[in-house]
Amino acid sequence: MNQRPGNQLFDAYFTARDMREVFCDQGRVQAMLDFEAALARAEAQVGLIPLSAAASIAAACQAGHYDFSALGEAIASAGNSAIPLVKALGKKVAANDAEAERYVHLGATSQDVMDTGLVLQLRRALALIESDLAQLGETLATQALRFVATPLAGRTWLQHATPVTLGMKIAGWLGAVTRSRQRLQELKPRLLVLQFGGASGTLAALGEQAMPIAEALAGELQLTLPDQPWHTQRDRLVEFGAVLGLIAGSLGKLGRDISLLMQTEAGEVFEPSAPGKGGSSTMPHKRNPVGAAVLIGAATRVPGLLSTLFSAMPQEHERSLGLWHAEWETLPEICCLVSGSLKQALLVADGLEVDADRMARNLDLTQGLVLAEAVSIVLAQRVGRDTAHHLLERCCKRAVAEQRHLRAVLDEEPQVTAELSALELDRLLDPAHYLGQAHTWVERAVAEHSALTA
Numbered sequence: 121m122n123q124r125p126g127n128q129l130f131d132a133y134f135t136a137r138d139m140r141e142v143f144c145d146q147g148r149v150q151a152m153l154d155f156e157a158a159l160a161r162a163e164a165q166v167g168l169i170p171l172s173a174a175a176s177i178a179a180a181c182q183a184g185h186y187d188f189s190a191l192g193e194a195i196a197s198a199g200n201s202a203i204p205l206v207k208a209l210g211k212k213v214a215a216n217d218a219e220a221e222r223y224v225h226l227g228a229t230s231q232d233v234m235d236t237g238l239v240l241q242l243r244r245a246l247a248l249i250e251s252d253l254a255q256l257g258e259t260l261a262t263q264a265l266r267f268v269a270t271p272l273a274g275r276t277w278l279q280h281a282t283p284v285t286l287g288m289k290i291a292g293w294l295g296a297v298t299r300s301r302q303r304l305q306e307l308k309p310r311l312l313v314l315q316f317g318g319a320s321g322t323l324a325a326l327g328e329q330a331m332p333i334a335e336a337l338a339g340e341l342q343l344t345l346p347d348q349p350w351h352t353q354r355d356r357l358v359e360f361g362a363v364l365g366l367i368a369g370s371l372g373k374l375g376r377d378i379s380l381l382m383q384t385e386a387g388e389v390f391e392p393s394a395p396g397k398g399g400s401s402t403m404p405h406k407r408n409p410v411g412a413a414v415l416i417g418a419a420t421r422v423p424g425l426l427s428t429l430f431s432a433m434p435q436e437h438e439r440s441l442g443l444w445h446a447e448w449e450t451l452p453e454i455c456c457l458v459s460g461s462l463k464q465a466l467l468v469a470d471g472l473e474v475d476a477d478r479m480a481r482n483l484d485l486t487q488g489l490v491l492a493e494a495v496s497i498v499l500a501q502r503v504g505r506d507t508a509h510h511l512l513e514r515c516c517k518r519a520v521a522e523q524r525h526l527r528a529v530l531d532e533e534p535q536v537t538a539e540l541s542a543l544e545l546d547r548l549l550d551p552a553h554y555l556g557q558a559h560t561w562v563e564r565a566v567a568e569h570s571a572l573t574a
Contacts, residue, residue: 133414133460134414134417134418134456134457134460135456135457135459135460136248136252136456136459136460136462136463138248138459139245139248139455139456139459139460140456140459142241142244142245142248142452142455143241143245143452143455143456145188145192146183146184146188147241147244148201148237148241149183149186149188149191149201149205150182150183151236151237151238151240151241152201152202152205152233152234152237153181153182153183153205153209154181154237154240154341155228155232155233155236155237155240155341156177156181156206156209156224156225156228156233157177157178157181158337158340158341159225159226159227159228159333159337160173160174160177160178160223160224160226161174161178161336161340162333162334162336162337162339162340163223163226163227163329163333163336165336166329166332166333166336168226168326168329168333169223169226170219170220170223172217172220173217173219173220173223174220174223176213176216176217176220177209177213177220177223177224179216180209180212180213180216181209185212186205186208186212187208190204190208191204191205191208194207200230200231200234200445201234202230202231202233202234203230205233206224206225206230206233209224209225210224210225226325226326227318227323227325227326227330227333228316228318229317229318229319231315231317231351231439231444232315232316232317232318232349234448235315235350235351236314236315236316236341236343238357238451239311239312239313239314239315239343240341240343241452242311242312242357242360242451242455243312245455245459246304246308246311246312246360248459249304249364249367249455249458249459249462250301250304252459252462252463252466253297253300253301253304253367253462254301254573255466256297256462256465256466256469257294257297257298257301257569257572257573258569258573259466259469259470260290260291260293260294260297260469260569261294261565261566261569261570263287263290263469263472264287264288264290264291264294264562264565264566265287265562265566266287267285267286267287267290267474268285268287268288268558268559268562269285269287269552269555269559270285270286270287270474270476270479271283271284271285271479271480271483271551271552271555272284272285272286272289272388272479272482272483273479273482273483273485273490274490275380280482280483280485280486280489280490281490282490282491282493282494282554283483283490283491283551283554283555284555284558285555285558285559285562286388286389286474286479287558287559287562288555288558288561288562289377290562291561291562291564291565291566292561292565293370293373293374293377293469294565294566294569295565295568296370296373297370297569298565298568298569298572300363300366300367300370301572302572303363303366304363307359307360307363309344310356310359311356311357311359311360312343312344313338313343313344313345313346313350313356314334314337314338314341314343314344314345314346315349315350315351316334316337316338316349317348317349317351318330320438320439321348321349321351321438351435351438351439351440352435352436352437352438352439352440352444353435354429354432354433354435354444354447355433357429357447357451358429358430358433360451361425361426361429361450361451361454362426362429364422364426364454364455364458365422365423365426365454367458367461367462368418368419368422368423368454368457368458368461369419369422369423371415371418371419371458371461371462371465372415372416372418372419372420372461373419374412374415374465374468374469375409375411375412375413375414375415375416375419375461375464375465375468376412376415376416378391378409378411378412378415378468379409379412379413379416382407382409382412386478386482387475387478388474388475388478388479388482389472389473389474389475390407390472390473390474390475391409391410391411391412391467391468391471391472391473392467392468392470392471392472392473393407393473411464411465411467411468412464412468414460414461414464415461415464415465415468418457418458418460418461419461421457422454422457422458425450425453425454425457426454428446428447428450429447429450429451431443431446432444432446432447432450480551483551487519487523487524487525487526488519488525488526488527488549489516489519489520489526490551491526491548491549491550491551491554492512492515492516492526493554494548494549494553494554495512495526495530495536495540495545495548495549496508496509496511496512498540498544498548499511499512499536499539499540502539503535503539511533511535511536515529515530515533515536526549527545527546527549530545531545
């Protein structure tokens with residue numbers, strides 16, 4: 121059946137195709153039908169319905185049998201997607217096995233179908249996200265080691281600070297990816313659970329067979345049976361959304377750094393180039409950070425969607441009016457945005473183009489000022505901290521006022537030359553000798569990634 125018309129112009133840019141397939145109409149309907157088929161099999165296992173009826177129901181649980189446009193129209197009156205789908209399923213079953221129709225959806229409620237169907241979709245989505253995160257982590261680990269000793273200007277408040285290394289910056293991105301992978305592993309047992317409570321959460325319609333059926337249903341779907349139904353306890357879904365928000369934000373940080381390093385005035389690190397990528401409709405020279413734009417865009421959009429999930433948490437009694445409905449498209453859209461961000465991050469990270477010479481030139485833009493701290497620290501051990509600080513501050517101001525290199529100014533300062541030799545000054549003003557623990561941070565980030573991957 122044809123899917124209903126949608127807005128697809130930007131999908132290839134902002135969403136990964138495999139994730140959109142999870143949450144397209146076909147994916148949504150099939151996930152709910154998977155619940156119905158599994159419910160029938162579970163009820164047959166415990167002897168509540170005939171095995172033949174379960175087989176007839178399962179045979180009708182193929183999304184391709186249903187008209188999504190008709191379902192969409194019916195939802196407008198029914199109030200949710202399960203009601204018209206179950207009706208259509210009943211008709212489909214009755215057409216081939218009238219006796220089996222009476223057992224369709226037995227003991228379940230609409231939210232059981234929709235929530236468990238969503239969990240089945242989220243399991244697929246989670247696998248895609250975990251795979252991309254692991255691949256991104258591996259790429260970042262490789263790049264961090266590759267540039268472990270490549271100096272560039274550290275920047276605080278968007279101004280040159282002291283030297284860092286590109287490897288250290290990449291290791292920062294890697295650490296965030298690793299922590300998000302850890303969070304996803306930790307939340308799986310809470311997220312991948314069955315929703316099955318019937319009308320008000322008691323499963324009263326199934327009598328004494330309720331728990332055996334629930335256990336069999338969870339087994340059929342390879343989900344955990346939770347301590348109780350969670351129709352209006354939405355923390356599981358919101359926790360997942362929150363972790364996706366953290367992923368989006370961390371990737372946004374990566375995108376922001378890349379876009380700033382790509383600025384003409386910096387020109388140190390670039391997204392990989394490709395024909396037609398990052399151009400302008402009017403300026404032939406442009407090379408825009410189009411991948412970073414997706415990362416930053418997702419990081420900007422996801423928090424607003426996440427706020428909807430948090431706002432929808434105080435749901436009324438045993439079934440919510442409106443707040444549950446607010447979730448339906450929100451969490452899937454978050455998944456889609458994060459998937460698109462991950463795909464772009466993989467492309468950017470794998471093909472980083474680095475101009476180490478430009479980094480070196482930029483480090484010297486302030487003519488040695490970025491190493492003033494290095495000189496001050498050593499000098500403080502000989503003349504005292506306060507004296508050294510004020511002395512270097514005065515020399516820096518003089519270097520700026522006279523547009524001279526700090527090294528030349530220091531050579532003319534008797535208090536400095538009395539304590540530091542020319543050889544010492546040369547070493548102190550060499551960025552490669554003032555990188556601190558940058559190498560260690562890279563090793564630690566890569567080790568944590570490797571431990572999680574093993």
